[in-house]
Amino acid sequence: MPCYARILFIVLCLILLGECRKHRSRRKRWSAPAEGHKPGTPLSKKVADGTKSKKLKTSHLLRIDEHDFTMRPAFAGPAVPVGVDVQVESLDSISEVDMDFTMTLYLRHYWKDERLAFLSTTNKSMTFDGRLVKKIWVPDVFFVHSKRSFIHDTTTENIMLRVFPDGHVLYSLRVTVTAACNMDFSRFPLDSQTCTLELESYAYTDEDLMLYWKSGDESLRTDDRISLSQFLIQKFHTSSRLAFYSSTGWYNRLYINFTLRRHIFFFLLQTYFPATLMVMLSWVSFWIDRRAVPARVSLGITTVLTMSTIITGVNASMPRVSYIKAVDIYLWVSFVFVFLSVLEYAAVNYLTTVRDGKDRKLREKAREQSQNLPCTCGMSHGRTMMLDGTYSEADANSLAGYTRGSMAADDASEKPERIVVHLSLDNEPTETKKKKGFRIIQNTHAIDTSSRMIFPGAYILFNLIYWCVYC
Amino acid sequence: MVSGAAIPVGIDVQVESIDGISEVNMDFTITLYLRHYWKDERLAFPSRTNQSRTFDSRLVKKIWVPDVFFVHSKRSFIHDTTMENIMLRVYPDGNILYSVRVTVTALCSMDFSSFPLDTQNCSLELESYAYNENDLMLYWKNGNDSLRTDEIVLSQFFIEHFHASSGLAFYSSTGWYNRLFINFILRRHIFFFMLQTYFPTMLMVVLSWVSFWIDRRAVPARVSLGITTVLTMSTIITGVSSAMPQVSYVKAVDIYLWTSFLFVFLSVIEYAAVNYCTTLEEMRKMKRGKIPSTSNASQAMAFDGCFHDNDMELTPFSRMAPALTSDPLTTPTLTPDLRPTEGTRLRRQRSVRENVDLFVSNSYMIDSYSRLAFPLSYLLFNIIYWCFYS
Numbered sequence: 063m064p065c066y067a068r069i070l071f072i073v074l075c076l077i078l079l080g081e082c083r084k085h086r087s088r089r090k091r092w093s094a095p096a097e098g099h100k101p102g103t104p105l106s107k108k109v110a111d112g113t114k115s116k117k118l119k120t121s122h123l124l125r126i127d128e129h130d131f132t133m134r135p136a137f138a139g140p141a142v143p144v145g146v147d148v149q150v151e152s153l154d155s156i157s158e159v160d161m162d163f164t165m166t167l168y169l170r171h172y173w174k175d176e177r178l179a180f181l182s183t184t185n186k187s188m189t190f191d192g193r194l195v196k197k198i199w200v201p202d203v204f205f206v207h208s209k210r211s212f213i214h215d216t217t218t219e220n221i222m223l224r225v226f227p228d229g230h231v232l233y234s235l236r237v238t239v240t241a242a243c244n245m246d247f248s249r250f251p252l253d254s255q256t257c258t259l260e261l262e263s264y265a266y267t268d269e270d271l272m273l274y275w276k277s278g279d280e281s282l283r284t285d286d287r288i289s290l291s292q293f294l295i296q297k298f299h300t301s302s303r304l305a306f307y308s309s310t311g312w313y314n315r316l317y318i319n320f321t322l323r324r325h326i327f328f329f330l331l332q333t334y335f336p337a338t339l340m341v342m343l344s345w346v347s348f349w350i351d352r353r354a355v356p357a358r359v360s361l362g363i364t365t366v367l368t369m370s371t372i373i374t375g376v377n378a379s380m381p382r383v384s385y386i387k388a389v390d391i392y393l394w395v396s397f398v399f400v401f402l403s404v405l406e407y408a409a410v411n412y413l414t415t416v417r418d419g420k421d422r423k424l425r426e427k428a429r430e431q432s433q434n435l436p437c438t439c440g441m442s443h444g445r446t447m448m449l450d451g452t453y454s455e456a457d458a459n460s461l462a463g464y465t466r467g468s469m470a471a472d473d474a475s476e477k478p479e480r481i482v483v484h485l486s487l488d489n490e491p492t493e494t495k496k497k498k499g500f501r502i503i504q505n506t507h508a509i510d511t512s513s514r515m516i517f518p519g520a521y522i523l524f525n526l527i528y529w530c531v532y533c
Numbered sequence: 534m535v536s537g538a539a540i541p542v543g544i545d546v547q548v549e550s551i552d553g554i555s556e557v558n559m560d561f562t563i564t565l566y567l568r569h570y571w572k573d574e575r576l577a578f579p580s581r582t583n584q585s586r587t588f589d590s591r592l593v594k595k596i597w598v599p600d601v602f603f604v605h606s607k608r609s610f611i612h613d614t615t616m617e618n619i620m621l622r623v624y625p626d627g628n629i630l631y632s633v634r635v636t637v638t639a640l641c642s643m644d645f646s647s648f649p650l651d652t653q654n655c656s657l658e659l660e661s662y663a664y665n666e667n668d669l670m671l672y673w674k675n676g677n678d679s680l681r682t683d684e685i686v687l688s689q690f691f692i693e694h695f696h697a698s699s700g701l702a703f704y705s706s707t708g709w710y711n712r713l714f715i716n717f718i719l720r721r722h723i724f725f726f727m728l729q730t731y732f733p734t735m736l737m738v739v740l741s742w743v744s745f746w747i748d749r750r751a752v753p754a755r756v757s758l759g760i761t762t763v764l765t766m767s768t769i770i771t772g773v774s775s776a777m778p779q780v781s782y783v784k785a786v787d788i789y790l791w792t793s794f795l796f797v798f799l800s801v802i803e804y805a806a807v808n809y810c811t812t813l814e815e816m817r818k819m820k821r822g823k824i825p826s827t828s829n830a831s832q833a834m835a836f837d838g839c840f841h842d843n844d845m846e847l848t849p850f851s852r853m854a855p856a857l858t859s860d861p862l863t864t865p866t867l868t869p870d871l872r873p874t875e876g877t878r879l880r881r882q883r884s885v886r887e888n889v890d891l892f893v894s895n896s897y898m899i900d901s902y903s904r905l906a907f908p909l910s911y912l913l914f915n916i917i918y919w920c921f922y923s
Contacts, residue, residue: 309547310630367761382688383722
């Protein structure tokens, strides 16, 4: 037993001795890499592990423990100037509904902190990652009017710190910011939006920290591959200003401004083109015979329904603004055109009914005056015959699916008679298409005829004015 | 902290933006600079220049700061890009200014009974979590001027009023706490809803009146007009309800939409009445023998909707034709063919009452009266509605 104890005691002493030596050597400032092994060492001897070099810890290297880094450089002295440099990696998205944009950028700060200066023969800088940042002082730049933001941390925090021997520091991080952008939609979708990202120090006023663009307007660089699906990025430029807070004083604020112009093509295809087609479709109604009541009414009302659906679809993806947008003007004017075509047919129908009633009155008077007239059923059948003759060849079901069984029986009793509206009343049943066509044209109401000119003309004029104003 | 009198902590708020107001979740999101002012003599330091010292967030972990929280908040966070947005300013006499930038999503009970002509009253409440009024006295530093706002622009609302107030809150387990309130009143912009809801609804109702001006013999036309306007109204109603919380009371916009729906529905019912009365009139006249042989033409019109000119006394302009020579002769021969098709078969007894007779024999009157009655009553409804809610 005592044998074992002695051996244990000796081993413990050796271990302690080893630790003391290691500890002593750590205190020394290390300036040269340790040699791996002496040249010519036989293989049997233990080779010192090159990865376990006797480097000092960073905190000792940079004398971090000797200073209080909760205080800024030149504390209680002049303001520390911090230069800022930005490289925009991408514009991730622009949201109209939330009125914000999301941007990913590399943000670089340049300042001088003499407490971090170290002796160096090669004058080369030393690079560290995010773990040193917690131990030294860095500027606390934040994005004014940002909604959400984060520093990327895959696989480790995307932070770089580069310290130069004279104490200059380069601090770079990769950030994604979602910031608010007041958008003006009065010319949507033919609009341009100007958005800005604002950088400012949170704690330090301009007496403590002076923020400035390191190289003026060239401080802002963008990747060449920045592209957005819906926008064209026109311009990126920088500016700087002072901002005043009544409780806390004046702060330096840096601005990144960019202008975006929207691509119109998607909206042309999605909104303008269908709306124009619907309006043109409603004009078809003027070319259909006014006696085809269900056809004209259902054409008009279905185009109104489709326009209503298009309008609802556009507003689903837009913020609820309190002013009128350019696309609203176009859609509502088109809606009004379509609506008016329905009203036009109502007027035609009403006037036709009124006129037919008056015609009937005249006919009855004429009938009363002359006893020799046969029953007027023939005349009416004649006109009916005209209409049916016209349509029966085309499509017996075109009107409502009901065919007339008694058509043939009425041929014999036709008699021409002068009617106010119809200038040519033919005895014979309609045979030639030319005569039929002539009769159709003769049977058109004056409102229809003028509408065929007025509606397209007015719509074309509206389009000319609209595109000239907004383009 | 001195174990004695309560420590007074002054509060100052600058509202940066109101990020969003959600009706469905009944909450709002606000970003603000929250500043605390108190005196801690342990932090006093000698200074010749009497200037304050500014520190960032790392000092905060080492000293005592008040633990203010937002009552009724759902989510909140202190922004931390690029560093935690915290500022600490220490004056030589020990006064401290502590400022944080916070985004809070807080609850706001909204009352939608006048939506979209409504005004919402929301408030953000600040309180200390641990220290009741015996330990920490929370107060607005400059009274009502403690609350400042940047230029806040909301797309759907107009901010009428921001004001600060304070009160005491009692918790039965823990005692009385000071509570500070940030109250603001929001008034909704009506324009979007005018364009999106009210205007299409009015147009649909007007479109349904077009039916009264179309010849009542055009059955398919009038029916399809009526039913398509009902369908469009139904679509508009569904569209509005999709962006709203499912509340258990009726909203102002619901009243308008459903009344308009009723008008459109009534125009369809009106045409059904007109058509029924027309058919009855026809049958009656046929039975009395005053219909010439061309009644089949009118029936055909009734079904295919096209004009067939005839002598039917179905318009106000014709008089009852005297029984002419041909008519009684031709009628019997054609009557077998004039068996009414379905829909016009008269299975009923003769109408009894006088006014029903009047309507039936003059079914055109229903249309004529409707042309006036419907627009006037809709106009009256609109006047009452807008006067009541505006």
